[in-house]
Amino acid sequence: MSEYTDRDFVDVDFSNGVFSEYDFSHCTFTRCRFRAARLEEIGTTGCQFIDCDFSGAQMNASIHTRSAFTNCQFANANLFVSKFEECKMIGSDFAAANLDGITLIKGDWSYTNLRNSNLTKQSLRGIAFVEADLSQCKLEKADLRDADLTRARLGNAHLKGADLRGAVLGGIDFKSFDMKDVRIDAIQAVDFARSYGAKIQ
The missing domain is CATH 2.160.20.80 (E3 ubiquitin-protein ligase SopA)
Structure with a gap:
């Protein structure tokens, strides 16, 4: 499993990348693109995603704890059986996203x-x-x-x-x-x- 800790990314294009099972801790992503990226089973803890684009991303079985996804795009993303615990999702768009089996614990x-x-x-x-x-x-x-x-x-x-x-x-x-x-x-x-x-x- 690859890990990213305390990293900052601004305007980086991760589209179509493969990050399955990666672990992100206290990282900040600003205006980054994850379009159609492979993000299955990733884990995020205390991360911030600001104005990021996850359109078409595969995020099934991912686990997010106390992370923030503000004003992000999840159009057509696959969030099947993903888990968001105490996360801040203000202003994000889940148009046509697959939320089947998702787990939401508290959060905004x-x-x-x-x-x-x-x-x-x-x-x-x-x-x-x-x-x-x-x-x-x-x-x-x-x-x-x-x-x-x-x-x-x-x-x-x-x-x-x-x-x-x-x-x-x-x-x-x-x-x-x-x-x-x-x-x-x-x-x-x-x-x-x-x-x-x-x-x-």
């Missing part, structure tokens, strides 16, 4: 584009999705307890059986998705009723 996924993603039965408890685009996401039976969904877009999302108890739902358009069989708490029930014009006394 605010302002991300997760439209059409498959997050069925995923544990997303306590994760921040502030203003994230979760439109048309498959979230059936997902655990979203205590998540921050402030102003998140959930248009046509599939939430049957999902658990939203304790989640922050400020600015959510309840009319944009089906609430059938979704578990909510008493406070959320009041907000839901008000969104349909009910007067709570």
